[in-house]
Amino acid sequence: MSKLVYSVSISLDGIVAGPDQSVANPLGVGGLLLHExxxxxxxxxxxxxQEGGLTNASTAVLERNKGKVGAIIMGRNMFGGGPGPWGDDPWNGWWGENPPWHLPVFVLTHYSRTRLDCEGGTSFEFVTDGxxxxxxxxxxxxxxxxxxxxGGGTVAKQCLAAGLLDEIELHLVPVILGAGVRLFDDKAPAAARMEQVDxxxxxxxxxxxYRVRRLAAAAALLSYCRATNSMPTAS
Amino acid sequence: MSKLVYSVSISLDGIVAGPDQSVANPLGVGGLLLHExxxxxxxxxxxxxQEGGLTNASTAVLERNKGKVGAIIMGRNMFGGGPGPWGDDPWNGWWGENPPWHLPVFVLTHYSRTRLDCEGGTSFEFVTDGxxxxxxxxxxxxxxxxxxxxGGGTVAKQCLAAGLLDEIELHLVPVILGAGVRLFDDKAPAAARMEQVDxxxxxxxxxxxYRVRRLAAAAALLSYCRATNSMPTAS
Structure with a gap:
């Protein structure tokens, strides 16, 4: 069965993109630390x-989704747009003539735009209706x-709040960013319980x-606690 | 060298104690989920x-600090006090006549109180000057x-903000609590970088x-980003 998976690098304080994201600084201030x-x-x-680089335990993690993913959804910021409409001569994003996806990519945006077909099998289709x-x-x-x-949270947070995600891959990086886009903010579904997969x-x-699920037991426990302002007695 | 270690169960959204902590509900609403x-x-x-129970990979984690810890610091809430002064006939906390610490415990509180010596080697000393x-x-x-x-964050957050902690042990539990005491809030030292130990x-x-440290490099990188509102070019 086809799953909806969100894979993201996240700081210890739950930040997935630094503050002040812009075309000049798409990861936000300090966001680069999440991707080192x-x-x-x-x-x-x-x-x-680029040449060179290391092979370590993260290599297999980056490669394990290979062949399993058939399409990608990202926000306009991840594709490469700034705020406002695209303009007459729109930029074709961060990713060059041969973007690394080699898959159909669907860009969530407020501004319609003609589909963009790139070398290497990557296509960008711009979706304006949610x-x-x-x-x-x-x-x-x-x-x-x-x-x-x-990408950096906006689309993923919509998916999470709407209960659409099946799986979340967190790449937990030992840094505190202090500000930016918080993945699990107060709009995240409280009492949502995940199942730790590996x-x-x-x-x-x-x-x-994590496999996303909402255990009836967890919800019931929270309801109990809220209603009684106390905890069940340990059995 | 003696280390200052904070060990805590934490939700995916960074919560270490549920909301509405009280004497009746010391872990806060939903906080019990963190300790299952x-x-x-x-x-x-x-x-x-209590009898029974499991042995699994968490057993060694609970036991690895045994013999290495010589004293404990906790807040008044973890000891067992509610808000306000202790009163004439103060309660001796959650932990019964033979508390599980078997060590000197220092309780940070606004209200002075005579030292309490319990069976099994646990003593509670009440510290009012910070x-x-x-x-x-x-x-x-x-x-x-x-x-x-x-305990649930108040004392640990003071230690973190003051740069006193040497090590943090996070027990990351796959649940979103949605509200409560957030360990790494906006008072946590931004750009603090930890070293992942195991x-x-x-x-x-x-x-x-995590070993807590503040890399000059990380601080410098963030300063650079803040000053220029851009990222250094990848080398």
Missing amino acids: WMRELAVWRKGAA IEAALKLARAAANAKDVLVS VVEAPGVTHIR | WMRELAVWRKGAA IEAALKLARAAANAKDVLVS VVEAPGVTHIR
């Missing part, structure tokens, strides 16, 4: 047409493979995969 | 004079062993140990 573990890997550098519409298109394009949500310890990062 | 992994362990149940005073007393009592900060995957929890 990935940028030093040979497998990542190869995808970005996350559920983007997800429908992505699932169709993915051809029964998984759909990956990518953990990979790697240099400078811990990779944890 | 521990409460089902035989080693924990034994300490709490965290650094409590730490000084605890270090002396610990006799070159480590000092453990215990990771233990266990049923329903991931244990990660």
Whole structure:
């Protein structure tokens, strides 16, 4: 069954993108710190047409989704747009003529734009009628493979709040950013409980995969606590 | 060298105690969910004079500090006090006549109180002149062993903000609580960088140990980003 997966690097304080994101600084202030573990890997550098790099326990984590993902959903910021409409001569994003996705990408945006076909099999389709519409298109394009949500939180938070995500991959980086986009903010579904699927310890990062589910038991427990302002007695 | 260690169960949204903590509900609403992994362990149940329980990868994590810790610092809430002064006939806390610590415990409080000596070697000393005073007393009592900060965040956050912690043990529990005491809030030192020491995957929890340090490089990078509102070019 096709899953909707969000994979993201996150700080100890739950930040997935630094503050003051802009075209000049798409990861936000300090956001680069979240991606150091990935940028030093040979497998990542190869995808970005850079030489050298390391192979470590993170390599297999980056590669394990290969072949399983059939389409990608991202926000306009991750594609490369700034605020406002695209203009007459729109920029084609951060990713160059041969973007590293090699898959159909669906960009969630307020501004319509003609589909963009790039070298290497990456296409960008611009979806203006919301996350559920983007997800429908992505699932169709993915051809029964998984759909990956990518980027710094805005789209993923919509998916999380709407109960659409099946799996979350956190790449937990030991830094406190102090400000920025918080993945699990007060709009995240309280009492949502995940199932821990697996953990990979790697240099400078811990990779944890969670299956998203909402246990009736957890919700019931919280309701109990809220109603009585007390805890059940330990059995 | 004696270390100051904070060991805490934390939700995916960074909450270490649920909202509305009270004498009736010391862990706050939903806070019990953070401790399920521990409460089902035989080693924990034994300490709490309960029978049965499991042995799994978390057992060694609970036991690894045994013999290394020489004193404990906690807040008044963890000891067992509610708001306000102690009163004429103060309650002796949650922990019964033979508390599970078997060590000198220093309780940070606004209200002075006579030292309490319990069975089994646990003593409670009540410190009213702040965290650094409590730490000084605890270090002396610990006799070159480590000092453990215990409890739901208030004391630990003071230690973190003051740069006093040497090590943080997070027991990351796959639940979103939505509200409560957030460990790394906007008073946590931004750009503080930890060093990931080790990771233990266990049923329903991931244990990660961090050495606290502030890398000059990280601070410098953030200063650069803030000053220029851009990122350094990748080398």
